[in-house]
Each structure stands twice: as C-alpha cells, then as structure tokens.
Amino acid sequence: MTISADALELIDILSTEGFGTLxxxxxxxxxxxxxxxxxxxxxDDQVATRAKTAPTSETIRLEGQQFTRAYFPRQIRESSxxxxxxVREDVQLRYAVDFLKxxxxxxxxxxxxxxxxxGELSSLSGGTSLPTPDQNEELPLIKIMSxxxxxxxxxxxxxxxxxxxxxxxxxxxxxxxxxISSDAKQLAxxxxxxxxxx
Amino acid sequence: xxxPTRQANELRxxxxxxxxxxxxxxxxxLPGRALEAWLMMRLARAAAQTGAWQVELVGSDTLPxxxxxxxxxxxxxxxxxxxxxxxxxxxxxxxxxxxxxxxLHLSLQWVGRSTATHECDVSMLPKSIADPMRNSGGGSPHxxxxxxxxxxxxxxxxxxxxxxxxxxxxxxxxxVTTAYPRWGCRLFEPHHHTRWGRYRTRYREFFKAGHFAIxxxxxxxxxxxxxxxxxxxxxxxxxxxxxxxxQALEKSFTDLLRRIDDV
Numbered sequence: 225m226t227i228s229a230d231a232l233e234l235i236d237i238l239s240t241e242g243f244g245t246l247x248x249x250x251x252x253x254x255x256x257x258x259x260x261x262x263x264x265x266x267x268d269d270q271v272a273t274r275a276k277t278a279p280t281s282e283t284i285r286l287e288g289q290q291f292t293r294a295y296f297p298r299q300i301r302e303s304s305x306x307x308x309x310x311v312r313e314d315v316q317l318r319y320a321v322d323f324l325k326x327x328x329x330x331x332x333x334x335x336x337x338x339x340x341x342x343g344e345l346s347s348l349s350g351g352t353s354l355p356t357p358d359q360n361e362e363l364p365l366i367k368i369m370s371x372x373x374x375x376x377x378x379x380x381x382x383x384x385x386x387x388x389x390x391x392x393x394x395x396x397x398x399x400x401x402x403x404i405s406s407d408a409k410q411l412a413x414x415x416x417x418x419x420x421x422x
Numbered sequence: 423x424x425x426p427t428r429q430a431n432e433l434r435x436x437x438x439x440x441x442x443x444x445x446x447x448x449x450x451x452l453p454g455r456a457l458e459a460w461l462m463m464r465l466a467r468a469a470a471q472t473g474a475w476q477v478e479l480v481g482s483d484t485l486p487x488x489x490x491x492x493x494x495x496x497x498x499x500x501x502x503x504x505x506x507x508x509x510x511x512x513x514x515x516x517x518x519x520x521x522x523x524x525x526l527h528l529s530l531q532w533v534g535r536s537t538a539t540h541e542c543d544v545s546m547l548p549k550s551i552a553d554p555m556r557n558s559g560g561g562s563p564h565x566x567x568x569x570x571x572x573x574x575x576x577x578x579x580x581x582x583x584x585x586x587x588x589x590x591x592x593x594x595x596x597x598v599t600t601a602y603p604r605w606g607c608r609l610f611e612p613h614h615h616t617r618w619g620r621y622r623t624r625y626r627e628f629f630k631a632g633h634f635a636i637x638x639x640x641x642x643x644x645x646x647x648x649x650x651x652x653x654x655x656x657x658x659x660x661x662x663x664x665x666x667x668x669q670a671l672e673k674s675f676t677d678l679l680r681r682i683d684d685v
Contacts, residue, residue, distance in 0.1 A: 241437035330662035331453035334460035
C-alpha cells in the first residue's frame with residue numbers, strides 16, 4: 225500500500241520533533257485501518273485462529289520506495305478479528321488529523337482542564353464547596369461551571385495550578401514555564417487548517 | 423499534495439515547544455499522564471461538588487499546597503513517600519460530617535497477597551492507612567484499594583486480555599485469604615498493621631463494595647464488557663469525545679463516597 229505524501233510529511237514532523245511513538249502508531253493505523261466498529265477480541269478462539277493464519281510481514285511503499293514491515297505478534301492478535309483495511313490514500317491526511325486530535329490534542333486539552341480544576345480546588349481549600357450538580361439535568365457540569373465564579377488571576381485568565389514532575393530521586397524534572405493552554409489552542413487551529421486541506 | 427509550509431512550520435513549533443516544556447523523557451508519556459491527571463482532578467472536583475466533602479491539594483509535607491505552588495506528580499510508579507519537603511502531591515478528601523479522610527494518589531504501588539506489587543494509575547486509600555507509612559519512612563499499602571482506576575490512552579479497542587490483566591491484579595490484591603486468623607480487612611499498612619475496611623469472602627463482593635474502572639480514549643470490546651460486568655469493573659470508553667462518559671464515572675465515584683462506611 226502507499227502512504228500519501230501529505231500523511232507521510234505529518235508522520236515525519238511527529239517523528240523528528242520527538243513524538244516518534246505517535247508517528248509509529250499513526251503509520252500502523254494507516255496501513256492496518258482502524259478498529260472502530262469491530263468487536264476485537266470477543267471470540268478468543270477466532271482471534272487465535274486468525275493470528276495463526278495472518279501474514280507476518282507486508283511490503284509497503286513510501287514515496288516510491290518499497291520496504292518490508294514486520295508485524296508484531298501482539299498487533300496481529302489484537303487486531304486480527306478484522307481484515308486489514310488500509311486507509312484510502314485520498315483520505316489519509318484527514319484520518320491522520322483526526323488521529324492527532326484524539327491522541328494529542330484531546331490529552332493536551334484535558335491536561336489544561338486538570339490544571340484549571342486544580343486551581344479551583346486550591347482556591348476552595350478554605351472550606352467552601354462547589355455547588356452540587358443536578359444529576360438529572362443535561363450537561364450539569366457546564367451549567368455548574370457557568371454558575372461558579374471562576375477564580376481568576378490578575379490578567380483575567382482562569383487561575384491554574386501548574387503540574388510538575390519528579391523523578392525517583394525526588395528531583396524535579398526540568399521544564400520551562402510555557403503556556404500549554406496557548407499551545408493546545410494553536411494546535412487545534414493548525415490541525416483544523418491542515419484537515420481542511422485534506 | 424504537501425502540507426502548506428506555514429501550517430507545517432507552526433506544527434513543528436508547537437511540538438518543539440511541548441518537547442522543551444516537558445523534556446524528552448516526559449513527552450512520549452505526556453498524553454497518558456494527562457488522562458490520569460485529568461481523571462484525578464475531575465474526581466476531586468466531583469467530591470467537592472457534593473458539598474459533603476472538603477477537598478485539598480496536599481504536598482509531600484502533608485500540608486495543603488500554598489497558593490501558587492505546583493502540584494507534583496511522580497514520573498514513575500512508587501510508594502507512599504516519607505514526609506519530605508519535596509515529593510509527589512496528592513488530593514485529600516475529608517468528610518465534613520463524622521470526619522474521615524481519604525487520599526487520591528497517582529501511580530501508587532500496591533502489594534498483593536503474593537507480595538508482588540501492582541501499580542494503580544489513580545487509587546484511593548484512607549488517610550489512616552497512608553499516615554503510618556509516611557511517618558515510618560514510606561511504604562506501599564497491602565490489599566485492595568477503596569477505588570482504583572486504570573487509564574488507557576491508546577489507539578486500540580479495550581479487549582478481553584486487557585480486562586483480564588486488570589482482574590489479575592485485583593485478584594492478587596483482594597484479601598480473600600488473610601495472613602493471620604481474624605485479620606479480615608480490605609487493606610492494611612505494613613509498619614504497624616493498621617487495618618481498614620470490611621472483610622469479604624468473595625472477589626465480586628470486594629470489587630462491588632469499592633469502585634473500579636478502566637477509562638480509555640477509545641471503545642471496549644463486548645468481551646471486555648461481559649467480563650467487566652460480571653466482576654463489577656466499570657468501563658468508560660470514548661472518554662474524551664463523549665462528555666456523558668466522565669459524568670457517569672463521577673456519579674459512580676460520588677455514590678461510593680456516600681456509602682464509604684460500608685466499604
């Protein structure tokens with residue numbers, strides 16, 4: 225199968241900028257297809273049988289160059305209840321953008337939200353509590369958040385508690401003070417623009 | 423057709439900034455850690471919203487974090503650390519009526535009956551169990567968490583094997599057999615043998631009394647659903663794309679807090 229030039233460029237960007245794991249996963253999904261809509265692993269015997277009969281390697285073509293990609297046994301076993309269904313070349317870029325939204329953008333947005341919630345909780349340490357949600361109401365948290373005065377910093381942004389990480393020797397893992405929320409917003413915009421091109 | 427140069431350069435810049443912000447050792451695992459951190463804070467906020475629980479972000483010195491201080495995560499699985507000025511933070515939940523406190527931790531190692539250790543991405547234990555350990559140089563709790571959540575930020579469907587792995591850990595952690603006669607409990611700490619929680623004779627009763635779930639960015643197979651249903655392990659798939667999923671998990675968690683004295 226062929227990986228389109230634009231999808232390959234996206235994979236290259238991920239790989240060279242330190243996100244090689246995601247690049248690899250994306251390449252596998254483009255060549256194997258998505259599992260969505262299947263019942264992977266529900267009938268173990270069937271899966272085992274297919275694993276035995278599945279090919280152990282496949283020749284794929286990138287930018288005109290052919291090479292052989294070996295399957296990992298685990299990958300075969302977990303995804304073999306469906307026939308390999310490579311993503312069509314003309315929709316690979318859109319597929320890759322959707323992949324990055326769920327595997328990179330959404331986690332970044334979740335990370336930002338977690339820091340904001342920590343900011344709310346930190347400001348509540350004096351003993352007050354957030355309003356109780358009405359579980360019968362649709363999307364109660366949105367309503368609650370709109371009713372709850374948001375703690376704000378002087379510059380008008382929602383206050384956040386920054387997360388940091390320590391290694392096993394309790395040494396702080398160096399990181400700078402960049403604004404991850406700004407990066408997440410920019411990433412959403414850029415992925416939207418790239419997806420529109422596809 | 424190549425990606426337009428401006429977008430390609432912008433994407434490179436964003437990824438480079440993320441790499442610089444969190445370092446090359448952190449970046450590959452950042453999405454997974456983001457899911458764990460998000461889940462922990464959502465559960466903490468859900469507890470605060472009940473009005474019945476006070477929620478505090480607590481530093482490794484066991485004091486509430488001062489305003490402006492960062493919340494520290496361990497970039498590894500580990501024990502409850504000894505009281506120290508620097509180390510991982512946690513969330514403390516204290517019931518306002520009949521005060522009793524619990525702690526939410528990330529990447530905590532628990533010890534099973536086999537003496538093997540098992541990491542729980544997000545887990546909850548009583549402060550009365552954590553304190554003796556942190557005051558005695560640190561340690562891992564033995565037994566079954568009050569609540570434990572596995573976070574799977576992966577591009578694959580959650581299959582039966584994944585559920586089996588979770589169950590295998592929980593089977594080892596459930597103290598259906600005890601080290602000593604009349605030692606029946608849910609969990610204990612190794613230094614002073616402080617015990618907590620009710621003893622049960624069956625795995626399913628142990629699991630049902632607490633709150634256990636797998637949370638993932640994609641779906642679950644029907645096989646994983648069947649196995650999870652039987653052993654009372656909740657599955658919360660598509661957690662990023664369907665807002666009702668995290669709300670359902672929060673509701674289960676606050677239900678647990680309401681019946682915490684029966685765990």
